[in-house]
Amino acid sequence: EAGVTQFPSHSVIEKGQTVTLRCDPISGHDNLYWYRRVMGKEIKFLLHFVKESKQDESGMPNNRFLAERTGGTYSTLKVQPAELEDSGVYFCASSLQVAGELFFGEGSRLTVL
Amino acid sequence: DAKTTQPPSMDCAEGRAANLPCNHSTISGNEYVYWYRQIHSQGPQYIIHGLKNNETNEMASLIITEDRKSSTLILPHATLRDTAVYYCIVRATHNAGNMLTFGGGTRLMVKP
Numbered sequence: 001e002a003g004v005t006q007f008p009s010h011s012v013i014e015k016g017q018t019v020t021l022r023c024d025p026i027s028g029h030d031n032l033y034w035y036r037r038v039m040g041k042e043i044k045f046l047l048h049f050v051k052e053s054k055q056d057e058s059g060m061p062n063n064r065f066l067a068e069r070t071g072g073t074y075s076t077l078k079v080q081p082a083e084l085e086d087s088g089v090y091f092c093a094s095s096l097q098v099a100g101e102l103f104f105g106e107g108s109r110l111t112v113l
Numbered sequence: 114d115a116k117t118t119q120p121p122s123m124d125c126a127e128g129r130a131a132n133l134p135c136n137h138s139t140i141s142g143n144e145y146v147y148w149y150r151q152i153h154s155q156g157p158q159y160i161i162h163g164l165k166n167n168e169t170n171e172m173a174s175l176i177i178t179e180d181r182k183s184s185t186l187i188l189p190h191a192t193l194r195d196t197a198v199y200y201c202i203v204r205a206t207h208n209a210g211n212m213l214t215f216g217g218g219t220r221l222m223v224k225p
Contacts, residue, residue, distance in 0.1 A: 004156070033212070043157065045212035056212065091156050102213060104156030 002026070004105035006092050012111045018080040021108045025074070025094030031055075032075050033095075033102065034067060038088035046090075049075060050098070082112045117201045122220040125195075131188040133219050135201030138182040144205045146177060147213070148186045152197040157215075160186065160199075191223045 034046040047057040051072035069075040125131040
């Protein structure tokens with residue numbers, strides 16, 4: 001069974017540009033999460049989808065970040081416009097149940113120059 | 114969710130047991146103790162979780178004190194591939210947000 005997959009694995013963009021990260025959860029997992037680790041900091045929660053609905057987006061840093069999960073399958077996280085402090089690794093995770101074990105992807109590394 | 118305290122780093126000899134401590138003195142009755150690890154450049158990986166009884170799976174054992182204020186993750190025969198950052202997380206599974214709060218973790222270095 002395929003795990004959580006994320007694309008791209010690494011993206012290098014200039015400040016002010018737009019980047020879209022994609023996450024494909026494990027098939028059948030209604031719960032999808034985004035986390036990120038910016039340089040030197042701890043892994044932080046961004047938001048949680050249940051199917052296509054945003055259950056909790058309390059961790060989203062500002063309105064430059066937009067997450068979507070149309071159809072309740074894969075999710076995208078768009079950063080527009082990107083700033084230097086957005087550099088870091090963005091992790092996606094999914095779980096079968098709300099209270100279940102989270103399965104993480106390998107992460108998408110974002111470098112903003 | 115309750116806060117956890119872990120030593121920032123530990124060393125362990127290959128083949129020996131690695132015992133990683135975690136303090137969670139403010140844990141409440143409905144909160145579970147979860148352990149995840151992150152091997153360099155990979156995503157976090159679930160290891161084990163428990164409420165109050167000791168738990169064991171193919172990866173590790175989790176020992177929770179009777180007062181639940183602390184726990185120990187045990188890797189019975191550490192290998193070089195177990196070198197990683199280990200995160201102890203306290204989490205109420207009824208939490209609608211279901212977020213995991215990662216702290217600094219313990220960087221375990223398994224040495225030959």
